Amino acid sequence: MVSDIILEIDSVSKSFIITHNSSITDNHLLVLDSLDLIVECGKITALIGSNGAGKTTLFNIVSRLIDAEKGSITLYSESQEYNLFKYKPHQLASLGIGRLFQSSHIFEQMSIIDNLLIGYQYGSAEFPYANLYIPGKSREIDGRAKAKALEILKTIFGTDHYFWKQRNQVAGRLSYGQKRLLETARLMMGNYKLMLLDEPTAGISPPFRIEIGRLLEKMVHEMGVSVLLIEHNMHFVREHADICHFMHNGRDHVFGTPADVLGNEEVRRMYLGA
């Protein structure tokens, strides 16, 4: 193992059965074809590729929402190696993996601050029944969570920001861009070492795109988080990613710096278009 790798994807394959019609012989769709890919510590690794190239499927396999047919995925964290295929989806947060999904997952009827509190990791080290018999224990944990949420709002966004001013108002009133920003900020409530971000800027207007980019840079360069990012906005990739992988036909087709990959003739022809 090389010390500066956080995630190693080794020969992962996955196919889907697209029809149960027995008259169709070619009814398998190979989405990932012995995919090898590494994610380096403390960097933003962008994953680009056509719709259907297997990017979100890879995220679903890393998140353990679906199984791979073969291969392995290893997480390297605090001098330990974890074979992710031995874990269930709900155990991944405690391993240090957080995910932003492609669609918005904000609790509309809850306040901004409560949406952040949902993301707090109560910690596997806490004895789970402690708050049943230690007086004030749950209040103490809730206090710590709230202090962390307020700290994020104050230091990341500042007291002039609408998140701070409207922190007790329902999140349903926020615009789509604001909700996406809040979701990204909620990831900071967990103690994540690796974040999987699935198209954080899709459908986002330019000013919010800039805010999300700033937040991403803070996560990586100030908090030491590693990011694997699926993105179709090439300005965003060029501006924020350290490494870029172009996926094609379920494989890591071209990788390098964003400038190298986006300048690659094959990538231009197959993905970027005119």
Added chain:
Amino acid sequence: MMLEIKMLRGGYIKNAPVLNGLEFNLRSQSRLAVFGQNGAGKSTLAKAIMGLLPYSSGSICYDGLELQGKTPDAITRKGIGYFWQGGRVFPHLSPWDNLRFAAGRITRKELENKWMSICQISPSFASLQKKLTHQTATYLSGGERHLLALGMVLIRDPELLILDEPSAGLAPSAVDELFLVLDELFKTENTTILLIEQNLDKAMAFCEECLVLTNGTIARRIDLSAESAYSDIEKTMFEQ
């Protein structure tokens, strides 16, 4: 004038209007882009036109007919098509069943004829042909799913097409393909297009004019052939 919107006010919560006295006209056989920050009221405007969101005051007139109180189905039958943000299709139905559902009560033969005429607009639709019946829409790529969603709108022969961020979530080459399809659609069918987009470059190359929305009103209407168009849009969007 095909669409006339006057002093439109409305929103999702009482006393918290998203649209604040919005006014504009749209000529027949023209292409108008709508830009603005998230929350400016772009999708809310589309929903208000489609009868999906009752507005509290103002009026929306389509070909001289007031749309207030009309159901979304009635508005669709009047000739307005609506492409939902994200290209919504029914994932567990086959593409063909999606088209059947969208077409309403027409015979199989009529549907086949309509689909053939859509395929003649652009070869992109024809490329969906081999995937129409043998798989569910879940396994279409994002670009194909958006094309199917557009096909589901076109099957009702709209004269005015409202597109809500059709390029969001698509790979750059799929975005190119989608705009080629829209271009062909405009040229061959003379369909009037109201395009809500975050991809300024693509929308500016496609449309003749744009509206920039801020806080539920039209901050500016800009002629996209003007040299200063891009900087005017950016200035209006960023300096609110």
